[in-house]
Amino acid sequence: MWKEGREVRGEVIFSPTYAGPPDSVHGGIIAAVFDELLSMANIITGKAGFTGTLSIKYRRKTPLNTPIQLWGANVRQTGRRQFGRAEMRVNGEVTASAEGLFIGAAIPTGLGSKS
Template identity: 35%
Template sequence: MSREVRRAAVGELGAALRDLVDAAVRTEVSLDELAAATDAARSLAARLRAETRGLHDVAAVDDPSTGERWYSPVYGPGNPVAPPMVATDSPDGRATGRVTLGKPHEGPPGLVHGGVVATMLDHVLARALRAAGRGGLTATLTVTYRRPVQLGVPLLATAEMGTTDGRRTTATARLVAEDDPTTTLAEAEGLFVALRPERAADVFAPTGRDVGAWTTRSGDD
C-alpha cells in the first residue's frame, strides 16, 4: 500500500472522529444514550488497538525529514483533536494557516482557549522557518492576546521568519479573522534553536529515524 493511499484512509477516519468529538462535547442526550455511546466508543477503541505503534514510533503516513506529521494536534488530518488547520508556506520564510474552531477548542464560553491560540501561532512560526530551510525547536514563545477569539469564525494565522544567528532564528506571527484582516486578535514572537546533528541523534534516538526537520548542519554555531 502506498503512503498516499494510507494517508487518504487516515484522513477519512480523522474527519469522522473529529465529527464524533464535536458531537461528544455538544451532546445533551439522555443517560441511556450516553451509556450506549460509551460502549460503542470503547468497542471502536479496541478495534483500532488491534495493531498500534509505540509512543516513539513514527507513523507510516509521516515524513519526518520535512516535518510533516499526519497526527499533529494542530493540523494533522488523522488527529481527532486537531482543527485541522490548512497550512501553506513559501521558501522566503513565510507561512499561513487557515482554520475555524468549534466547541472542542473552547475556553471561556463562545471563545477559543488561549492555549489553542498559542499552539496555532507556534505552528505557523515553526513552519515558516522550515520552509526557509531552518530547522529548530521552540526555545521561547511570547504571545500577546489583543482581542477575544470567537468560535465558528474563519481565522487566518500568518508568520514570517526574522533574524538568524547561528543555530538561532526568530520569527513573528499574527492571528486575525479572515473577514477583518486589519484587526489583530493575537500576535507572537518566537525563538527557535536548531539541534546539532549529534544532539538531534540523541533527542530522536527513540524514534529510530533521522529526523532532519529539527536539525542544523555540522559546523553551524
C-alpha cells in the first residue's frame, strides 16, 4: 500500500490460500483487507482509531491470481469519529466496497519496553 495525497492505494494478488467460493477470494479476507486499508487511511491523516463498524458490499466475485486495485480514504471526521470509504477493483470494475466508522485514539509514538 502507498499514500497518494489523502488517500491510500495498493495492489494485491490473492493466491488460492485465500479462496472462498470457487476461484474467488473469501469474504472474510476481503473484510480484513478493508479494515487494514481504512485504518491506514486514518493514520495518514494523523487520526488513528479503533474500528467501530465496517460495512461491506460484495458486488461480484473478487478473483484469485488476478491483480486487484485497492483504494481507501478518510472522507469525514466529527470529533473522535472518523468515516472512511474503500473499494476493490479488477480492470476498473468494483468487486467490493466498504464504509467504516472508526473511533479516534492516540497514535503510538514507539514500541513499549519489554517487562
